[in-house]
Amino acid sequence: MRSKTIKVDYLARVEGEGALQVKIKGDTVTDVQLRIFEPPRFFEGFLRGRRFTEAPDITARICGICPVAYQMSAVHAMEDACGVTVNDPLRALRRLLYCGEWIESHTLHVYMLHAPDFLGYESAIDLAKEHPEIVQRGLQLKKAGNEILRLLGGREVHPINVRVGGFYRTPTRQELATLTERLHWARDAALETVHWVAAFPFPDFTQDYEFVALRHADEYPFNEGRLVSSKGLDIAVSAYDAHFVEQHVAYTNALHSILKERGAYFVGPLARYNLNFDKLSPLAQEAARDAGLGSTCLNPFQSIVVRSVEILYACDEALRIIDAYAEPDQPTVPVEPRAATGFACTEAPRGSLYHRYRIDEQGVILDAQIVPPTSQNQKTIEKDLFNFVPRYLDLPKNELTWRCEQAIRNYDPCISCATHFLTLHLQRG
């Protein structure tokens, strides 16, 4: 029986260092391994012994693309441990900061990393040679997100203005108003982006996925909600460990997260969209329908359309928050430590990001657990390849390899985020 192996030694256009191996025997895929060899980063270990107030700034260093997500999950988990709730307008400012990160991160992926796959370009550089105006639009759109981070976070990368309890400094209404002109432009550009990507050719592909995302009664989820799934999961975030477990897999540095009862699941824009379509703004819903999407989208290749709809929503939501903003009396609420465990899940651009911390009465971190979105999607990515590759076995090897990479990029995997602390067992003879 004829057999072949698809190997990608260095995955391009994903964040971090990873490789892929697909083994094929006849018409059957016998093995798929997404290998993540970015060195484990031991952040959960670093956190032990540090103050509870340090978690947002330490964990922000896990990723240069989505530091806000780490800061948000960290502050919410610490506030949960300390029994504090942060309300508007500080809560709204956190959503605004998240809007900036979604715009930045999603735009980078849509324009620079994923669109070339659908248009037959090797990279965004080749796209720019033929369509410079499109790439310029992407760069300017991303800049609208950068500016939110710069104003509210203090700087564009690794914001320094976020703290447990709120912010170090909150903006004035006038300061926030400086963002609106560019955000109005960005909202139009995001709408054009949805139309642009909706016309891409998409392979007809879906699987029996279990989508998992936050769901909130009143809003499209960023910072809060219950964890729900398309197969009936509906839990408080504090019940996370009872339903999910991380597994060590020998060939990769990143842990695989699974649902204890049902195995692989799917987080990220597609999951959020499918579980929260009714909470999108009317403009985002209309754009999605015009793009040919229903209230659910089951094809992971169309994640680029959904990601673009989320950029549009983030621009729309940012403008709404800025318009409604009332300056707070204080930039932060007091948070006193107590011996407790805190849980939080927020929606990073790539999906749910879970943090759990146990702190003592002095606020010293005793134990930490961080489960990034890419860890959660790894098993689903491998399952996609298992089922996707057999349809394209007649393709030349280089084209089949490219199809595999495109399928991985549906998930915008952040390999840098996915590698983290592994327990080391030493066996001595």
Add this chain to the structure above:
Amino acid sequence: MAHGEAQPEEPRLVVIGVGNAYRGDDAAGLIAVRRLRNRLGDCVVCREENGEGTALMEAWQEAHTVILIDATRSGTPPGTLHRFDVVAQSLPTTLLCSSTHAFGVAEAIELARALGQLPARFLVYGIEGKTFAVGCELSAEAEKAVDEAIWRVQQELERWAVH
């Protein structure tokens, strides 16, 4: 020059250090720029970046002259100092440590070139690293190369100031 016409602005000089401050020799570019900042006049803008490509393009957007310093992992002996004139030739995409970014230094340079936005003068200095482990200090080899890079960058800037 017509009466009232503004004098042309001084060419904008930008020195950019790229790297991750917490990963051993990956910090070489950042450390070089931090030390250069104290030695260069106000006419040179010093910036520290993590290597994300679109942010880099913004960092050099207004610049006429750019010198970018990053760590390299090319297989040459640790401490080797590489120099590339990227206006004249493309950068090997697998050379720089920041190439682990999906859209890093080399891609940003090529995208700027494709969009006609590459600064008129653009040098990249690469410092070959030895260790990139989390939490490590700069290796002795990289430390020495940082000193040499600082000296070379100052020479380049002086030469351009004269000519």
